[in-house]
Amino acid sequence: MGLYGDDGIVLRTQKLGEADRIITILTRHHGRVRAVGKGVRRTKSRFGARLEPFTHVDLLLHTGRSLDVITQAETVRPYGAPFVTDYPRYTVGTAMLETAERFTPQEKEPAMRQFLLLVGGLRALGDDSHEPRLVLDAFLLRSLAIAGYAPALDECVLCGAPAPTDAGGSLAFAVPAGGLTCRSCRPAGAATPAARTVALMRALLAGDWATADASERRHQAECSGLVAAYLQWHLEHAIRSLRHVEHLH
Amino acid sequence: MYEGVVQSLIDELGRLPGIGPKGAQRIAFHLIAADPADVRRLAATLVEMTQRVRFCSTCGNVAQEDECQICRDQRRDLSVICVVEEPKDVAAIEKIREFRGRYHVLGGVISPIDGIGPDDLRIRELMARLADGEVTEVILATDPNLEGEATATYLARMLKPLGLRVTRPASGLPVGGDLEYADEVTLGRAFEGRRLLDV
Ligand SMILES: [Zn+2]
Ligand SMILES: [Zn+2]
Numbered sequence: 001m002g003l004y005g006d007d008g009i010v011l012r013t014q015k016l017g018e019a020d021r022i023i024t025i026l027t028r029h030h031g032r033v034r035a036v037g038k039g040v041r042r043t044k045s046r047f048g049a050r051l052e053p054f055t056h057v058d059l060l061l062h063t064g065r066s067l068d069v070i071t072q073a074e075t076v077r078p079y080g081a082p083f084v085t086d087y088p089r090y091t092v093g094t095a096m097l098e099t100a101e102r103f104t105p106q107e108k109e110p111a112m113r114q115f116l117l118l119v120g121g122l123r124a125l126g127d128d129s130h131e132p133r134l135v136l137d138a139f140l141l142r143s144l145a146i147a148g149y150a151p152a153l154d155e156c157v158l159c160g161a162p163a164p165t166d167a168g169g170s171l172a173f174a175v176p177a178g179g180l181t182c183r184s185c186r187p188a189g190a191a192t193p194a195a196r197t198v199a200l201m202r203a204l205l206a207g208d209w210a211t212a213d214a215s216e217r218r219h220q221a222e223c224s225g226l227v228a229a230y231l232q233w234h235l236e237h238a239i240r241s242l243r244h245v246e247h248l249h
Numbered sequence: 250m251y252e253g254v255v256q257s258l259i260d261e262l263g264r265l266p267g268i269g270p271k272g273a274q275r276i277a278f279h280l281i282a283a284d285p286a287d288v289r290r291l292a293a294t295l296v297e298m299t300q301r302v303r304f305c306s307t308c309g310n311v312a313q314e315d316e317c318q319i320c321r322d323q324r325r326d327l328s329v330i331c332v333v334e335e336p337k338d339v340a341a342i343e344k345i346r347e348f349r350g351r352y353h354v355l356g357g358v359i360s361p362i363d364g365i366g367p368d369d370l371r372i373r374e375l376m377a378r379l380a381d382g383e384v385t386e387v388i389l390a391t392d393p394n395l396e397g398e399a400t401a402t403y404l405a406r407m408l409k410p411l412g413l414r415v416t417r418p419a420s421g422l423p424v425g426g427d428l429e430y431a432d433e434v435t436l437g438r439a440f441e442g443r444r445l446l447d448v
Contacts, residue, residue: 012362017267019427041427052395053362084398087406094361101362241361 006030007058007076009118010051011097015041023051023070024101025059026118031111032104035061035068047073054080054093054122079122088246089125092132095241096121096139102235103143113146133220133247134212137227138204145205149234152179153202159185163198170194173226175233191229197222221247255281307378309354309371311336319343319351326350331388332375332404334358334397338428342390345437350388353378358396359403367403375404379411386414388443392428393418405446416443 008027016022019041025033040048050057050073060072083090100118104111121139124130144150155162157179164171164182172186173179173193180198181190197219203211204223215223224247232238250256255277263273280288304310305317312318319325319339329350333339339352355370378384389404391397401417408415419442428436 048394054395080395084395085402087399087403090399090402091361098362240364244359244361244366 003060003062003071004030005058005060006033007056008033008115009079009097009100009122010053010055010057011101012053013037013051021051022067025057026100026104026111026115027059028112028115029110031109032101032107033061033068034107035059035070036064037070037073050075052078052080053097054078054083056119056122079126082126082128089128089132091241091245092136093122093125095136095239095245096125098239098241099140099143099231102237102239103147114143117142117146130209130213131220133224134204134215136245137201137220137224138207138212140227140231141201141205144231144234149178150205151201151230153198153205154180156180156182156185158182161185171198173198175226175229191226193222193226194219197226201226304354308352309336309356309374310339310352324349327383329386329388330375330378330384331390333390333428334392334400338390338392341428341436342440345433345440347437347440348388350386355391355400358391358400360396370400372404372407376407379408379413384413386416388440389415389417389446390428390440394427397428401446415446417446418443 006027006029008025008030010023010025011032012024014022014024016036019039021037021040023035023037023040025035027033037047037051039045040051042048047070051070055078056076058074058076059070062069062071080093083093096118100114103114117139121135124135125132141150151157151173153163157174157177158181161182163180170192171194172181172183172190174181174187174190177187177190181187196215200212200215200219200223203209203215228242231242251259258280259270259273259277262268262276263270265273268276280291301313302311303313305312305320306315307320308317310317310319312320314321326349329348330353331342331348331350332353332355333342334355334357336354339354342348342352353371353375355372355375357365357370359365359367359370379387387404387408389401391400405415418436418439
């Protein structure tokens with residue numbers, strides 16, 4: 001094994017010993033990697049600043065017995081720079097990092113689609129071209145889709161009948177069942193989102209930003225609640241950062 | 250595996266931060282070979298620590314009374330509070346002898362990915378200290394890394410409506426590092442040249 005190179009996004013850093021950190025990176029080719037950054041907490045460290053969460057880095061790593069060791073790091077793009085002065089966006093970005101970590105449970109199992117999704121999500125969040133809340137929900141929905149858990153939004157998840165499309169009314173959405181249900185299949189306790197909220201979910205999943213950006217605040221809020229509930233149901237453990245996400249409205 | 254108490258000692262030492270199994274074994278055998286009087290003094294200090302050390306009811310620093318030495322010192326400038334993450338940051342800043350105000354120890358940084366939000370830190374206590382209007386400047390000296398910066402941004406936003414001077418030690422502290430590792434000259438300069446935070 002020895003040396004290998006890759007690029008990736010820093011997801012998390014944890015203190016190790018006196019001055020080191022364990023850096024968790026979602027890489028382009030090697031999936032999620034945990035590696036030691038030696039001496040990076042010392043203020044004279046050559047690359048401490050490059051191994052901060054959100055940073056896209058180009059790395060050279062040395063394979064170790066338990067953890068790999070980072071021997072070189074160059075910044076590709078510091079996505080975190082605009083977040084540190086904007087607290088709500090920092091909380092959204094952090095939720096994206098934790099989600100990416102949770103959707104790559106197996107270390108070193110290639111996860112290129114999740115990596116590309118994260119890069120795109122962080123870029124959109126940094127550009128400020130869309131509501132942070134929408135960027136986050138699009139990221140969560142598409143992470144679910146990559147993992148094979150996309151919610152059924154076009155047909156009844158239980159019988160396959162086409163979903164009703166009364167644009168003004170509300171639909172039945174059953175989180176445990178995995179999406180929309182028709183009226184006859186609707187289980188007790190199903191959520192009843194507005195049809196426009198479901199349309200927003202569909203737009204976010206498909207990357208239809210024109211529709212998403214034009215959506216109303218109340219539908220955005222309902223969508224966030226539904227996506228969060230759906231995500232928490234389909235992952236074994238809660239995404240802790242979601243609780244701390246702050247929205248400006 | 251070693252016999253009874255030797256193994257227990259290695260296990261206990263191995264639970265300390267930054268000490269792995271090998272380090273624990275090395276320290277254990279050092280203690281076994283050391284003068285028993287030295288080891289008893291260490292043990293007595295540990296016991297005394299558990300009985301006497303607590304956290305200052307005002308600032309959260311380590312203390313031996315209800316309040317720490319700094320909070321009890323009448324010569325300190327009551328108009329300035331320096332906010333830090335941990336008690337060890339208080340020690341690092343005290344070393345440079347530049348700062349004459351008092352401190353507020355948050356007990357960590359906002360790190361949602363670790364499940365730590367604003368409510369888990371001593372932020373409410375900080376707001377309570379600012380209520381009487383005696384403090385006119387708050388220096389946010391969290392670590393110069395991403396989580397430290399984000400925590401400073403959060404605090405600056407909360408403090409701004411109070412009409413205080415909210416400052417941050419000047420950049421020059423390298424990004425990514427821990428405050429405790431900054432050398433005294435750099436840290437001194439950072440405090441002298443602190444900048445106003447505009448949120
Ligand atoms: Zn049905
Ligand atoms: Zn005190």
